Structure formats: C-alpha cells, structure tokens
Amino acid sequence: MTEFTSEIRETVLRSATKEVVIARNRPFCIIGERINPTGRRIFQEQLRAGDLSAIDRDVAAQVAGGANVLDINMGVPLTDEADLLVRAIQRVQDLTDLPVCIDSSVLEALEAGLRVYQGRALVNSVTAEDERLAAVLPLVKKYDAAVIALPNDEEEIPMGADRRIELVAKIVEVATTEYGIPIEDIVIDPLAMPIGADTGVVVTTMETARRIRDTWGLNLTCGASNVSFGMPARHVLNATYLPMAMAHGMTSAIMDARTPAVVESVRAADLLLGNDEWGGSWIASHRAKQAAAAAVP
Amino acid sequence: MTPDEILQTMYDQTLVGNAPAVLDLTHQALELQMAPSSLLFDSLIPALEEVGARFERGDYFVPEMLIAGRAMAGSMAVLRPLLAETGVQTVGKFVMGTVKGDVHDIGKNLVNIMLEGAGFEVIDLGVQVAPEKFISAIEEHRPDIVGFSAFLTTTMPMFKANLNALVKSGLRDEVIVMVGGAPVTQEYADAVGADGYAADASATVKRAKQLLEQRRALVPA
Numbered sequence: 001m002t003e004f005t006s007e008i009r010e011t012v013l014r015s016a017t018k019e020v021v022i023a024r025n026r027p028f029c030i031i032g033e034r035i036n037p038t039g040r041r042i043f044q045e046q047l048r049a050g051d052l053s054a055i056d057r058d059v060a061a062q063v064a065g066g067a068n069v070l071d072i073n074m075g076v077p078l079t080d081e082a083d084l085l086v087r088a089i090q091r092v093q094d095l096t097d098l099p100v101c102i103d104s105s106v107l108e109a110l111e112a113g114l115r116v117y118q119g120r121a122l123v124n125s126v127t128a129e130d131e132r133l134a135a136v137l138p139l140v141k142k143y144d145a146a147v148i149a150l151p152n153d154e155e156e157i158p159m160g161a162d163r164r165i166e167l168v169a170k171i172v173e174v175a176t177t178e179y180g181i182p183i184e185d186i187v188i189d190p191l192a193m194p195i196g197a198d199t200g201v202v203v204t205t206m207e208t209a210r211r212i213r214d215t216w217g218l219n220l221t222c223g224a225s226n227v228s229f230g231m232p233a234r235h236v237l238n239a240t241y242l243p244m245a246m247a248h249g250m251t252s253a254i255m256d257a258r259t260p261a262v263v264e265s266v267r268a269a270d271l272l273l274g275n276d277e278w279g280g281s282w283i284a285s286h287r288a289k290q291a292a293a294a295a296v297p
Numbered sequence: 298m299t300p301d302e303i304l305q306t307m308y309d310q311t312l313v314g315n316a317p318a319v320l321d322l323t324h325q326a327l328e329l330q331m332a333p334s335s336l337l338f339d340s341l342i343p344a345l346e347e348v349g350a351r352f353e354r355g356d357y358f359v360p361e362m363l364i365a366g367r368a369m370a371g372s373m374a375v376l377r378p379l380l381a382e383t384g385v386q387t388v389g390k391f392v393m394g395t396v397k398g399d400v401h402d403i404g405k406n407l408v409n410i411m412l413e414g415a416g417f418e419v420i421d422l423g424v425q426v427a428p429e430k431f432i433s434a435i436e437e438h439r440p441d442i443v444g445f446s447a448f449l450t451t452t453m454p455m456f457k458a459n460l461n462a463l464v465k466s467g468l469r470d471e472v473i474v475m476v477g478g479a480p481v482t483q484e485y486a487d488a489v490g491a492d493g494y495a496a497d498a499s500a501t502v503k504r505a506k507q508l509l510e511q512r513r514a515l516v517p518a
Contacts, residue, residue, distance in 0.1 A: 038480055048484075075450040077485035105451040154425065157400050196359035197403050230359025 005217040009184040011146045013069060013099035014119040020068050020099050022187065022219045022252050027270045027281065028242075029069060029252035030263065031101050031122075032062035033225060035088065036073035047076045047084055052091055059095045066267070067257035070096065071124060072113075073103035082112040089117050101148075101254065107135050114143040123147040124254070125189065128167040129154050137179040146185040148221055149175070151208075157191065159201075161208040164190060168212055184219070187252065188212050192222035192245075194229035195237070202227060202241065206248040213249030220245075224255040238262045243269035300331050304340045307372075311344035314364025316371045323372040333379040337416065341369045345414025349499035359407065362498070366410030373413070388416035389441040389509050392434050392472075394426030396455035401448035404478060404498075408444070411498040412505065428455075428462035435468055441512070442505055445491075447478040456489045473508045477501060 011022040022029045035058050037044045043054050062070060070092055074084035085104060092100060102113040103124040114121060125148040126136040140147045151158065151167035158164050168188055175181040190208035193201040209220050227241045228234035239262045242253060246269045256262050267285065270276045298306065303326050310318040326336055348365045351357035380387075391412050395402050402424050409419045420438050422430060435443055443463075447453045456476050463469040475493040476486050486494030493508050495501040 041482075044482065075480055077450065077453060077480060077482055078488055081450065105449050152400055155400070156424065157402075194359065194403060197363065197406075199360075232358055 005215065007217040009217050009219055011122075011184055011187055011219045012120060013122050013146060015093065015097045015099045016118040018097040018099065022221075024213070024217075024219070024249065024251050025275060026251075027275050028246055028250075028266050029221075030067050030257050030266060031069040031071050031221065031252055031254045032058075032065070032067035032257035033071055033223070033254045034058040034062055034256075034258060035070060035092070036103070037076050038073070044076050047074065048079055052084070052087055055088055055091055056095060059092055062257040063096050063098065065257040065260070066263045067098060069099050069101050069122065069252075071101040071103050071254050073124075074109070075104065075106075081106050082109040085109045085113045086116050089113050093118055102145075103254075107139070110136065111139050114139060114145060117143075121145045122187065125150055126171070127152050128171050133171070133174050137175055137181060140175075140185070141179050141181055146187060147175070147181070148187045148189050150189045150191060152191065157193075159198075159204065161204055161211060164204075164208045165211055165215070168216070168218075172216060172218075183216065187219045187221050189222050190220060192224060192226045192241075194231075195227055196230035202244075206244065209245060209248040209250055219251045220249055221252040221254060222250060224253040235259050235261050239265035242266050243272070246270075246273060298325065300326070300329060300335075303329070303331065304335070307336065307340040308344045311341055311365055311368045311372075312347060314361060314368050316364070316368040319368040320371045320375070323375050327375070327379075333376045333383065334385045336372065337376060337380065337385075341372060342414065342416045345369055345411065348414065349411055349502060353499050362407060362410060366414055369414055370410075387418040389418070389505070390420070390438060391417045391442045391444060391505065392420045392422065392431070392438055392440040393444040393446070394422035394431060394434075395424040395446045395448070396452050396459065397425055397427045398455060399447050399449055399452035400424045401478075402446075404448070405444075405446040407498040408446070408477065408501045411502050415502045415506065417502075417505065428459045431459055432462055432466050432468065435463075435472055436466075440472060441509055442473040442475055444475045444477065444501075447476070447481060450480050453478070453481060453485065456485075456491060460490055473505075473512060475501065475505060475508070 008023050008025055013020045035055055037047055046054055072088050074081055074088050099119055101122040101124050104110050123140050123145045126132050127150045149171045151164040175186050176183050190205050192205050195202050212218055224242055228237035271279050271282045276282055303322055307322045352362055395405050409421055412419050422434055445456050445459055474491045476491040477495055483494050493504045495504040
C-alpha cells in the first residue's frame with residue numbers, strides 16, 4: 001500500500017453520556033496521562049493499600065486543564081491490577097463524563113476494565129507482536145473499542161521509519177481482515193522516543209507519522225512526554241514537540257494536560273492548522289482567562 | 298603536556314564528552330609511558346563519577362551522560378587490552394540484559410554507561426534475553442553481578458523466572474542479582490528475591506558497589 005489517501009478517519013470514543021471524535025479535521029484530542037502510578041511513589045503506596053482517592057485530584061486537574069479523554073493506568077507491582085483498574089475506571093466515570101483510555105499490558109486487567117466501562121473505550125495498547133495481536137484484538141472486537149497500536153515486534157523497537165511502516169501495515173492487515181476491526185478504530189502510536197537519548201528520534205517519529213497519515217489516513221497518538229525525558233525545561237520541549245507532530249498528522253496524544261503552556265500550544269496549533277473555525281475556541285479561551293483574572297480580588 | 302596535565306585534561310574533556318580529544322590524549326599518554334591503570338583510575342572513572350553526581354543534582358542531563366560515556370568508551374577500547382595484559386582488575390564484572398518479552402533498552406543502556414564509567418566490565422546481552430541465555434552468559438563470563446531490566450508490568454515476572462533458572466542451575470549463590478526498570482520498585486525486587494534494586498543509572502552504580510563490598514566482606518580472602 002503506497003497510494004495516497006485523503007480519507008478522513010473518525011475514531012469515536014464515548015463515555016455513558018459524552019462522545020469524543022478523533023479525526024484530522026477536528027481539534028486535537030488531549031488524552032490526560034496523569035492517572036498512572038509509574039514513578040509516583042506515594043500514589044503507588046496508596047494504591048497498594050487500596051486507597052484510590054488521589055485519582056480524584058488527578059481527574060479534577062486534568063479536566064480543568066482541558067483534557068478530552070483520560071488515560072487510566074494502574075500498573076502497580078504486587079497488586080491485583082484488574083481489580084484496581086476496575087475500581088479506578090468506575091471512580092473516574094463517577095467524577096467526569098470524559099471517555100477513558102484503558103491502559104494496561106495485563107490482559108485480564110484490560111478485559112475486566114472493558115467489561116465495566118460504560119461507553120466506547122480506547123485500549124492502550126497492542127503491538128505488532130503476533131501473541132499480543134492475538135490476545136488483545138479479540139477483546140477490542142468483543143467490547144467494541146478502539147485500539148492504540150505500536151509498531152514494535154518481538155525483535156526490537158525499530159529505530160527507522162521504514163520498518164515501523166512495515167509493522168503498521170501488518171497491524172492494519174491483521175486487525176481488519178482477521179478480527180474485523182474497522183480501520184478507523186486503529187490509532188497508531190508511531191513511537192515517540194526521548195530526544196535526549198538520540199537527537200534523531202523525533203525526526204523519525206515525524207516521518208513515520210506523515211507516512212502513516214498519507215498511506216492509510218489513520219489517526220495517530222503518542223506518549224508525548226517521553227520526548228523530553230532526561231532533559232531540562234521539559235514543558236517547553238513538550239509544548240514545541242506537539243504542534244510539530246500535529247503538522248505531521250498526529251491527531252491525539254497521551255500528554256500532560258495540567259500544564260497550561262503545553263495545552264495552549266496544542267490549541268494554538270489547532271487554530272493554525274485550520275481546525276478551529278474563525279478561532280472561536282482560541283478566542284473563547286482567551287476571554288475565559290480574562291474573566292478568571294478579573295474575578296481574582 | 299606533563300602526565301599530570303594529561304590526566305587533568307582528560308578528566309575535563311571526558312566530563313564534556315569530547316570523544317576525539319579523550320582518544321587523542323589516551324594515545325599521548327601511552328607514548329609518554331603512562332600506566333593505563335592511571336588513566337582509568339585517576340582520570341576516566343573520576344570524570345564519570347562527577348557526571349553521575351551532577352546528574353543526581355539535576356545539573357547534568359541525559360545527553361551529557363551519554364556523550365561522557367562515549368568519550369570514556371573510546372579511550373577504553375584502547376586501554377582495555379593493555380589493562381588485561383598488565384593484569385589490572387576491573388571493579389567488577391556485570392552481565393546485563395532486558396528480560397524476555399521486552400525490547401526496551403534506553404534505560405538499560407544508560408545504566409551500562411554509568412557502570413562502565415565506574416570501572417565495571419559490562420557484558421550487555423541486549424533485549425529479549427531468555428533465562429537460558431542469562432545462565433549461559435553467567436557460566437561463560439562468571440560475573441559478580443547480573444542485572445535484569447524490564448520496562449513493562451507484564452515482563453517484570455521474568456525476574457522471578459530468571460531467578461528460578463539461576464537456582465535450578467546452581468548459580469544463585471555465585472552471582473549478585475540486581476533488577477530495575479521504570480515500573481520496578483524496591484518491594485517488587487524484594488518479593489522476587491533479588492539482591493538489589495536501583496531507581497536510576499547513577500543509583501545503580503552506588504548500589505552495585507555496595508553489594509560487591511558486602512559480598513567481598515563475606516568471602517574470606
């Protein structure tokens with residue numbers, strides 16, 4: 001498949017009451033990354049003790065920050081991840097009507113999460129490994145979800161765009177023909193790697209994204225904060241990276257939704273890329289900020 | 298340059314990751330008949346120690362760690378055979394690998410750099426390392442420490458599988474086991490029966506040295 005497609009694919013996510021559509025003619029979909037215990041020692045200890053209350057703060061901050069979807073990861077070692085994930089999903093759904101991205105590499109947890117989730121979830125994630133495809137895709141089909149897919153296989157995380165594109169082709173082929181998953185429900189993560197580890201990695205991500213967009217028109221996502229790992233002034237890097245990725249076809253990202261500078265940068269790019277008609281959202285958010293500033297005594 | 302000036306300049310240039318300069322200084326030093334062990338212990342290792350200290354303070358960042366490591370590696374490629382000839386002991390031998398099922402290696406590679414920087418001989422088995430492969434590498438290289446790296450909660454259980462394989466092959470008491478990776482915690486390391494855990498590259502070096510000292514204190518000389 002090398003022909004150019006200009007088709008717009010719509011990935012539809014839902015909570016019980018709200019629908020969010022990821023598409024390249026729509027504002028960028030901000031998937032809040034914060035509900036994740038990795039690297040958060042206190043949160044890990046709370047979760048191990050069965051205390052999920054810290055999630056409430058994370059939900060509030062990300063909703064206030066402008067998230068469109070919330071990622072939920074409960075990957076704490078030595079816990080019943082399925083049980084924690086179920087409780088976290090239910091807690092989040094009690095607090096907000098934003099759709100959820102169910103983030104686990106543990107199959108039982110994914111299935112348990114999908115079973116209790118009310119709406120149409122985004123599953124995070126599957127890779128191009130045969131075993132993972134065979135395990136995760138039936139769940140995606142069964143629960144009518146959308147799925148994030150990463151182009152790495154059993155051998156490696158490919159450092160070049162060509163191999164990543166080959167693996168995307170494999171994922172699309174397997175998901176659509178073997179499992180009957182609609183192509184618009186496949187969201188590809190072209191692999192955002194830390195720029196600090198190799199100065200060429202972001203250019204590769206951009207090239208990969210652009211080629212996926214042009215070949216299949218698929219929606220794209222990434223773990224945007226990975227890019228700035230190990231570097232100073234991470235917010236600036238994140239806020240610069242995202243609009244660049246958007247210009248290459250990125251339509252969503254699992255990202256920092258709590259830092260205004262990062263979110264504003266995404267919304268500015270929405271306008272500049274023609275996805276905020278007459279700047280309506282941009283101007284409205286400016287007014288809201290003015291009003292908030294005026295309200296401070 | 299005098300030998301002292303060479304050591305100082307080499308330290309400075311390693312600290313800023315100037316690989317060509319460090320390599321050039323290595324050759325200059327050898328022409329002056331300086332001892333390879335002096336270059337290693339009086340210049341390269343102190344430079345990488347300083348890199349680790351700066352990283353811990355937040356004054357140094359990942360790329361600076363990488364290029365300092367690369368500068369040292371260039372010099373070590375020349376020095377290693379000479380050190381072996383003269384029978385200089387390394388700080389310790391470390392076999393390292395990302396566990397089976399896991400292809401992530403950025404963090405592991407940073408750890409390798411800091412271990413080499415501290416004078417360890419690191420044998421990196423790469424990613425997707427099956428228990429049998431760890432066992433045969435341990436049998437072949439007889440390391441002081443073996444390190445298991447995992448980036449996913451689904452691949453962390455391979456630590457236990459690897460440890461079981463060590464026990465089965467009678468090697469468990471021969472080698473110190475360290476584990477690490479983004480989702481790994483001290484509690485998890487304890488639960489699987491590892492000897493040590495560290496949260497990042499420079500902490501790994503400290504912990505590895507500590508574990509080695511404890512081990513060597515136990516073994517009668």
